Amino acid sequence: MYTKLWLFFILTFVASGLLFTTSCAKKVIKTEPAVTEAKAKAEAEKERLAAERERQAELERERALEEQRLKEEELKKQEEELRQKERFTNEDIHFDFDKYNLTEKSIEILKFKADWLLNHPGVNIIIEGHCDERGTNEYNLALGERRAESAKTFLVDSGVDPDRITTISYGEERPLDPGHNEEAWAKNRRAHFVIVE
Amino acid sequence: MLPPKYVSIRMTWRLAFTVFVGIFSLGLYCAEASARVYIDINAPFLRKIPTAVPVFKDLSPDGSLKSLCRDMSDLLADTIDFTGYFKVLERGSFLEDPGLSGLTRKEINFQNWSVIGAELLIKGGIRKKREFIEVEIRLFDTFARRLLIGKRYVGRIKDQRRIIHRFCNDVILRLTGQRGIFNTRIAFVSTTTGNKEIYICDFDGYNPERFTFNNTITLSPAWSSDGRWLAFTSYRKGKPDLYIKHLKEKRGSKVTFKGINITPAWLPGKFALAATLSLDGNPEIYLLTGAGKKIRRITNNWSIDVSPSWSPDGKRLAFVSNRSGSPQIYIQDIEDGEARRLTYMGSYNTSPCWSPLGDRIAFTGMDNGHLNIYTIKVNGDDLQQLTFNSGNNESPTWSPDGSLIAFSSTREGTSRIYVMNYNGTDQRRLLVMPGEQTEPSWSPWLSEE
Incomplete structure (x- = not known):
């Protein structure tokens, strides 16, 4: 077992x-x-x-x-x-004394401005017309307006809607350069462009 | 708008002396006036009349009015000197003591005055009457030994300028046959605050007061022919517009068409004005109501047309246009619309101002780059240059009697207001205040209230 x-x-x-x-x-x-x-x-x-x-x-x-x-x-x-x-x-455009016709240089500048405005259809602008201190304030108010209108006419002829452009003349009341010499006067005889924001 | 001091002289009597009332009746006064014209204001060259103005006599018992006597006689001397008609003699040459000598014809030793060359003598005295002063002033012809004017005024001490001006107005009326300008005022533009604003001072530059509070460019003050309204240009809405304001009451209107609204000129005797508007895209002169509503267009030319100035009868309008290529002065007949060119000298003639006598137009002309004041007969003859080699001289404006021209000049660097006789003599600064002063505008005769 x-x-x-x-x-x-x-x-x-x-x-x-x-x-x-x-x-x-x-x-x-x-x-x-x-x-x-x-x-x-x-x-x-x-x-x-x-x-x-x-x-x-x-x-x-x-x-x-x-x-x-x-x-x-x-x-x-x-x-x-x-x-x-x-x-x-x-970039301002400039004028000769007592003149409001556009110089060749002004036309170049205005061509650029016209293109820019056509590429920015929503933008409105003010063109200010200015004069130098010589001459009378009253006549210069009218001359300043003519300068602004010259610039406006060019832009409108380039296809910019005139309703987008306002002009204001400041005559000799708002000089860029306060000097009393030809250099200052040349700077002051201008159309200035302002974008309306 | 005027300060209280202009509002009233209380209790002023414009009477001949009470003692002489019976003798100096109006008729006699006028008869005498026609006897001799002392000053011919139309003469091309004036001979100034040598005039003595001794210090007024203090008639108060206590001698307390000494300084007032000096002030008032000095003011009288300055005021008549301002007219350009008188040569006020130095008091140092006087032979008699004004404190001792009398005021009446009988008391005056005329030889003491004629021997020093004084052709006219103005004597005065002041006494006190309670809170008032009583001022006696007399004008004598020393060679004829005659009393020409005798006046007594009662007022307060603060009224001294008005009393002297009233007397001087009478002197001028007596000697020239014309009203004096001694209650007229001059509006002008000043940059005292940093902005161009309109100020108004007395004819002699005294007491300039600010009239506009626009805080922006304000230009071209123009008086209505009743002296109650002032029109001007301002950029209150960001561009040049016309504003028409009552001088004393708070009312007025504005002209804010598209473009420029500038250079107002009131139509004589009417509540209407000419102004340049460019609402049609071209600056043209329009006739407007005194409330600024368009009545009609006056010029019609593609060029600049600005700065209107009316002939005294309102039938013709002088203005500036560059229709010939440069700014020149034109005269347009309102009836037939015909415009003729007035100026041919140089290539820049602007800011015409038609003489209140109607015969000449003053304007600003550019010569060798400098601006000077000229006058020219309305028919284009007899051009006269009034300023020479003294900076830029602009904006001529006639006194309402046509005897003086105010203008702005940079002869001392800063632009200030000056006054000269109509023929260019006696050019002197009107006032000194901070900033630059431009565009003077002489008021018409103003009513005394």
């Missing part, structure tokens, strides 16, 4: 040992390739993600660059726009 029991025990032990061994061996063989594959896969995935990230970053960079470029372009455009606007308002 005891021998049988021992045998049973041994057999069971061996069998289970065998069983264990086989299963172990089997497992080792089976698991080795699975692990490397996963690793590779992960690696690849990682690389892919990195590349993707890189690509995204690149895109982002490009987009930022593009945005920057656009912004700069826009800024440039705005600056150019502002420059043109400033040129429009800062």
Whole structure:
């Protein structure tokens, strides 16, 4: 009886040992390739993600660059726009003493102003006519008006809607240069352009 | 608009002396006036009459009016001197003590005056009557030993300028047969506040008062011929428009057509004015009612037409036009609309002002880049230059008797108002105040109220 029991025990032990061994061996063989594959896969995935990230970053960079470029372009455009606007308002046209006809230089300046006005259809302007201090205030009021009207006529002939242009004569009342010499007088005999905001 | 001091002299009697009332009747006074014209205001060159104005005599018992006596006699001397008709003699040459000698013809030793060359003598005395002063002033012809004018005025001390001006008006009427200008005033433009605003002072530059409070460019004051209205140009609405304002009451109107509305000139004797409007795109002279309504267009020319000035009868209009290519003065007949050119000298003649006597037109002309005052007969003859080598001289305006011309000049650097006789003599500064003064406009005769 005891021998049988021992045998049973041994057999069971061996069998289970065998069983264990086989299963172990089997497992080792089976698991080795699975692990490397996963690793590779992960690696690849990682690389892919990195590349993707890189690509995204690149895109982002490009987009930022593009945005920057656009912004700069826009800024440039705005600056150019502002420059043109400033040129429009800062550039006076000048007249000879007691005259209101347009000089060649004035016509060049007025051509630019006409283009600008045609490109900015929403903008209304005031043209101020001015004179130098010589002569009488009263006559100069009329002369100043004639100067402003000369400029207006040119702009209207260039296609600008006359309703967008108001003229005001200041005669000799608002000199740009308070001096009492030809240099000052030449500056003061002018038509000045103001954008109505 | 006028300050209270202009409103009234209380209780002023313009009578010959009470003691002489029976003798100096109006008839006798007039008969004497026609006996001799002392000053011919139409003469091309005046001989100034040597005149003595001793210090007034203090007739108060306590001698308390000494300084008033000096002030009033000084003012009288300055006032008659202003007319350009008199040579007021230095008091240092006088032979008698005014404090001792009497005021009546019988009391005066005329030889004391004729020997020092005084042809006219003005003596005065002041006494106190309660809160009033009583001022006696007499004008004598020292060679004829005759009383020409004797007046007594009662008023307050603050009325002293008005009393002296009244007497001087009588002196001028007596000696020239014309009214004096001593209650007239001069409107002008000054930059005292930084903006051009209109001010008004007495004929002698005294008491300048601000008339407009526009805080912007204000120009070209023009008196109505009754002296009750002033028209001017102002940028109150941002552009040059016409404003017509009553001088004493708070009423008026404005002319704000499209374009410029400038250079008003009142039609003599009417509540109407000429002015330049550019509502048709071209500055033309229109006739407007005193309320600023268009009556009709006077000029019709593509050129600039500005600065109208009426003939005294209102039948002709002088104005500036550049229809010949440069600004020149034209005269247009109102009836037939015919315009003829008046000025041919140089290429810049502007701001005409028709003399109230009707015979001449004063204007501003440019010669060698400088502006000077000229006068010319209405028919274009006898051009006379009145200012020479003294900066720029502009905007002539006649006193209502045609004897004086006020104008602006930069002869001292800053533009100020000056006055001269109609023939250009005796050029003197009218007043000094901060800023620059331009565009004087002499009032017509003003009624004393």
